[in-house]
Amino acid sequence: MDELLTDRLLLRAFRPGDWPEVHAYASDREVVRFMDWGPNSIEATRHHVNRSVAMARVSPRLVFPYAVERLADRRVIGATELSMTSLDHRRAEMGYVFAREAWGQGYATEAAGALLGYAMDKLDLHRVGATCDPDNTGSARVLQKIGMVPEGRLHAYYLIRGEWRDRLMFAAVRD
Template identity: 40%
Template sequence: MVQLTTTHLTLREFEPADWQAVYAYETDPRVAAYMAYSASTPEECQSDLDFLADQQQDAHRLLFHLAVILQSSQRLIGTCGLKITNRAVGEAELGYALHSDYWGHGYMTEAARAMVNYGFKTLQLRRIMGTCIPENTASIRVLQKIGMQQEGHLRANKIIKGTIYDSLIFSLLTNEWQIF
């Protein structure tokens, strides 16, 4: 079981009992506007958490999606995680979302740094990528602040809630990662 600690946050494995907090940020309209997938019913949330519980036990685990807990209140405020996309290469994709009540405090930059560190140091990944639409300036800044560089701009390849967007591709390689 994975648990990471940063200055303000604890990143821990999701549990089935977390569904209400997950439902709160996934149905937050400001969050859902940027997510290709977000649960829209309590049942979808519960089923997603069951899937993650199975992943936690899987010897060939591909999803390392963790709950982001604010230490000062012990509230679950979002998620940050890695999805292994190519095991032979050692490539994973970083993903995250935070309830909008907590935006702008540096929390996701803090969480993403810890997750990337775990990916390179513990999972021995070679390459971590991040992707977002050009309109998502906060996400672009998170990726830049953890040291990623933009390597691509794909035109009209993403659909979010029925609208087609471009997407930006960022990446960070293990030899570029500064130990902190």
């Protein structure tokens, strides 16, 4: 799996030893508030990290899970993932999550932009989509900053802790 380097971040394959840093954000109720998973137990986080380590070795790759490491202190502050949804149509979806301490500093925009660039330029995808909760205005701003365009609202799309939640759909399409 290719590593992606930005000015402040390294997007790299997960390592088994990443689980404590991943657990710090994956167990935070505020961080996972809009996610369809979590807050994680230690066992769930370890399982996720081990699954991500294994997925990075699969070929052909249909899922590209990345740990987001901050270069300044070499800490994992988040994750981003690209999932192929159609090889024939060169289409994928992406998502990300970041520790609360990393919010508001441009890390999500930097990482998501790097992943979108990789998807379009290196993987030659035609379309990359992403969704976010309508109440997650920060995530919607990130998606728009990296060039994704709002396409609509998906009604009752995720069941999150017993409540059906809508999603806003964004996409970047190659011209």
